[in-house]
Amino acid sequence: MRNDSPAKIYALHIGVLALLFALNFVLPDYHQGLFARIMALAVFAMGYNLLFGYVGLLSLGHAMFYSAGLYGAGLAVYHLGWGVPEAFVAGIACGAVLALVIGLLALRTSGVAFMIVTMMFAQVFYLLILYFAAWTGGDQGLVVQQASRMITIGGASLDLTNSTVRYMSALALFSVVLLATLAIVRSRFGRVLVAIRENEERTKMLGYHTVANKLAAVVASGAICAASGAAYALLFGYIGSSFASVQYSILPLLWVLLGGAATTLGPLIGTLFMYYVTDITSGFTSAYLLIVGVALILLVLFAPKGVLGSIRQRWLGWLP
Amino acid sequence: MTPLLTTKGLSRHFGGLRAVDGVDFALIPGEIRAIIGPNGAGKTTFVSLLSGRIRPSSGMIVFDGADITTMPAYKRVRLGVAYTFQITSVFANLTAFDNVALPVQRTLTDSRSKGAVRTGVMAALERTGLADRAGTLAGQLSYGHQRLLEVAMGLALKPRLLILDEPTQGLADSEIDNFVTLVREIARNATVLLIEHNMPVVMQLADRITVFNSGKILAEGTPEQIRANPEVQDAYLGATHG
Numbered sequence: 001m002r003n004d005s006p007a008k009i010y011a012l013h014i015g016v017l018a019l020l021f022a023l024n025f026v027l028p029d030y031h032q033g034l035f036a037r038i039m040a041l042a043v044f045a046m047g048y049n050l051l052f053g054y055v056g057l058l059s060l061g062h063a064m065f066y067s068a069g070l071y072g073a074g075l076a077v078y079h080l081g082w083g084v085p086e087a088f089v090a091g092i093a094c095g096a097v098l099a100l101v102i103g104l105l106a107l108r109t110s111g112v113a114f115m116i117v118t119m120m121f122a123q124v125f126y127l128l129i130l131y132f133a134a135w136t137g138g139d140q141g142l143v144v145q146q147a148s149r150m151i152t153i154g155g156a157s158l159d160l161t162n163s164t165v166r167y168m169s170a171l172a173l174f175s176v177v178l179l180a181t182l183a184i185v186r187s188r189f190g191r192v193l194v195a196i197r198e199n200e201e202r203t204k205m206l207g208y209h210t211v212a213n214k215l216a217a218v219v220a221s222g223a224i225c226a227a228s229g230a231a232y233a234l235l236f237g238y239i240g241s242s243f244a245s246v247q248y249s250i251l252p253l254l255w256v257l258l259g260g261a262a263t264t265l266g267p268l269i270g271t272l273f274m275y276y277v278t279d280i281t282s283g284f285t286s287a288y289l290l291i292v293g294v295a296l297i298l299l300v301l302f303a304p305k306g307v308l309g310s311i312r313q314r315w316l317g318w319l320p
Numbered sequence: 321m322t323p324l325l326t327t328k329g330l331s332r333h334f335g336g337l338r339a340v341d342g343v344d345f346a347l348i349p350g351e352i353r354a355i356i357g358p359n360g361a362g363k364t365t366f367v368s369l370l371s372g373r374i375r376p377s378s379g380m381i382v383f384d385g386a387d388i389t390t391m392p393a394y395k396r397v398r399l400g401v402a403y404t405f406q407i408t409s410v411f412a413n414l415t416a417f418d419n420v421a422l423p424v425q426r427t428l429t430d431s432r433s434k435g436a437v438r439t440g441v442m443a444a445l446e447r448t449g450l451a452d453r454a455g456t457l458a459g460q461l462s463y464g465h466q467r468l469l470e471v472a473m474g475l476a477l478k479p480r481l482l483i484l485d486e487p488t489q490g491l492a493d494s495e496i497d498n499f500v501t502l503v504r505e506i507a508r509n510a511t512v513l514l515i516e517h518n519m520p521v522v523m524q525l526a527d528r529i530t531v532f533n534s535g536k537i538l539a540e541g542t543p544e545q546i547r548a549n550p551e552v553q554d555a556y557l558g559a560t561h562g
């Protein structure tokens with residue numbers, strides 16, 4: 001939202017993307033796979049951040065948008081035999097349409113009521129997945145076969161189960177979404193979203209239809225989260241109801257809070273941090289969630305604005 | 321002359337309290353009109369009805385020939401009715417530039433270039449003398465500057481009617497002089513309706529004055545007529561001008 005140093009901002013973002021690209025050739029197999037997963041999930045966090053960080057709407061139901069993408073893409077491949085690109089688009093479309101409907105209903109509320117309403121809708125979505133177990137696989141989930149996770153362009157074919165292809169696909173999606181969110185938050189639309197977060201009443205009195213702007217943000221956020229879910233289904237080949245559970249509505253909130261709400265790169269940092277803390281601690285003890293909890297408490301105590309939020313506040317005011 | 325804005329029987333009740341009670345009011349294009357009256361007379365409620373922040377219980381509001389009684393606030397702003405808040409409500413965590421960019425970018429429907437926003441913002445900031453503080457967070461500006469920023473935001477909406485709710489409240493005397501000059505300048509392209517407690521400011525600025533008391537219009541006229549009105553002296557001016 002600052003008007004200075006756009007060159008610095010672009011350099012930073014391109015630098016981060018270049019670093020992630022280079023990591024593909026350096027990381028050991030296990031960490032390469034983990035990073036691909038983290039980038040796909042960071043897209044989920046970025047979608048969440050658009051609504052929570054910039055518009056100030058705290059949703060507790062984003063698992064439904066994520067799993068709309070997951071199931072939209074996964075079921076299209078599994079039942080309809082669709083190709084990967086069509087299924088990916090179908091997943092995003094499912095998330096966007098769902099977000100439009102939920103947004104129209106939930107935006108009649110705000111604050112705590114908005115949290116409760118979104119959470120209830122997400123629970124309904126979760127229960128529907130279990131109810132229609134004949135198609136969705138219920139709590140067992142479904143495995144998307146390797147053979148159907150190929151992209152054929154002309155004569156060449158890309159196997160999404162290949163670790164490098166998978167890493168690069170996740171990076172491509174991550175890059176597109178990162179640059180898209182950067183463009184949104186630096187745009188006039190982004191300025192209006194932040195204004196709504198800061199003072200909705202005042203924004204109305206400047207002639208803005210705030211509900212329409214919030215709805216657009218919900219749809220954009222839902223579509224991005226669905227893109228993450230669709231990518232997960234196609235890259236990792238598993239769709240399951242646990243991704244629609246309440247846990248997956250809370251996780252993006254934690255990732256964003258950790259990394260820094262209303263920062264473009266915060267979602268990546270938060271996701272990366274949480275994933276590795278969980279991964280490392282679960283190697284030592286089965287009570288790893290306790291350690292994750294302690295880490296979260298420490299962060300909230302000493303850096304309540306998250307990693308990047310605190311850095312921006314103290315040193316780098318130009319961070320978008 | 322056709323009035324820019326008229327109200328007919330405009331009322332707003334809060335429970336049993338008749339905050340605004342059957343007000344017939346007309347505003348002539350290009351004038352500076354002051355609304356005065358004791359605390360609780362219904363002045364702020366009245367202008368809130370005009371701006372659309374609250375809905376009337378009964379009555380009618382016509383702006384430029386169109387009935388806007390039930391029109392939502394944001395649409396009235398687009399028609400040209402701008403409102404600046406009594407309690408300063410600039411966006412404290414945004415820079416002065418971004419605060420003004422919000423109204424500027426909305427009025428620029430045809431132009432998409434970033435340069436157009438910058439030009440518009442700097443013009444509004446220069447008119448209010450805040451150009452050198454464009455990059456400062458609004459919350460870190462002095463109180464007087466925040467009030468000026470509020471006016472700059474109102475100006476940037478290119479209003480046909482600018483409603484100022486107690487704009488000089490909390491300003492130092494030196495700041496008030498600049499403010500009076502600024503309002504005169506604004507009035508060259510817009511109609512100004514201001515609620516004001518500072519009598520010298522009202523007497524200097526207003527072409528006409530409307531006096532509110534208990535939700536009704538008690539008197540209306542030029543500053544001289546109002547000053548000479550015995551009823552007004554009783555209700556309001558008594559203490560300072562009696």
